[in-house]
Amino acid sequence: MGLSLEEQRVWLAYMRVYLQLTYEMNHQLTRDSQLSLADYHVLSALRRAAGHRLRVSELATEIGWERTRASHQVRRMEKRGLLSTEAERGDRRAREVSATTAGREAFRKAAPGHAELVRKLFFTDLPKRSLASLASALEQVSATIDEHGVLNDNDLP
Amino acid sequence: MGLSLEEQRVWLAYMRVYLQLTYEMNHQLTRDSQLSLADYHVLSALRRAAGHRLRVSELATEIGWERTRASHQVRRMEKRGLLSTEAERGDRRAREVSATTAGREAFRKAAPGHAELVRKLFFTDLPKRSLASLASALEQVSATIDEHGVLNDNDLP
């Protein structure tokens, strides 16, 4: 059940990066723009999405949140004028979320500072030759979580 | 300023793992034990610490939090009987935090389930031969953040 020594080493390093980086990203964003890290995740997911729109539940899955959290976040961002929503034609249970002009503009303004932070804190001292293997390792982990994770787990008994 | 294509690939994968894994860890812990992920971080940091005790600000640094967050968290955990604190001899401004017997016991009970989740979601499909390079890459990133990050940045002008 326990982790091997080498796995423990990986895990401790991962946790350190995760904890430090979360703080730094959130701090930089709230200081230099009017966006929180949560806001940024939402706008970033919408920008990557086909048609630049997502259902609330798709948005939640994309960001690794529960629906209820996404719902609250969307409501608050809508109130601030960053998002707009409308009922989906064909299935009026679903709501489609998209960024307003103001939302896209806020993201556009915040993106360079965020990217600069990422470059500075994550990539500065990382040798170029290690990028490919790092990418495949992380992609593998992400795939494993997709398969075995519990978020949006619609398995039957 | 922008990231290269390969860097973008690494970053997207990192963010996906970070978002998914945070949710899964927190969910598993709160479901199977009486500890939140934040509680677990605190108890884990104390267990690793020399003498199994840390000042509030050391604890904060270790977990990547601001002092104020650590202070609130310690107060709540003390109320629940998981931690105890005492003024440091020699410098009475500082408070030393340590886990109570109940706190250590709660951690001991929660640890196997947490480790099992980590093994399942992170390491299952990760080839053994990629562990060493993954560890050095993450350790390098952590060192970079230590150097360039803003958390507990005591630089002079």
Added chain:
DNA sequence: GAAGATTGATGAATCAATCTTT
């Protein structure tokens, strides 16, 4: 009844202001 989503209450995180000891 199930899928998609929202609401309301409670506990947690963040920011600014404050307190105490050095």
Added chain:
DNA sequence: AAAGATTGATTCATCAATCTTC
């Protein structure tokens, strides 16, 4: 005044309960 830490107010996250459309 600076270092170490806490407090109080506001915003955010989480859980359980509910609503609406299929």
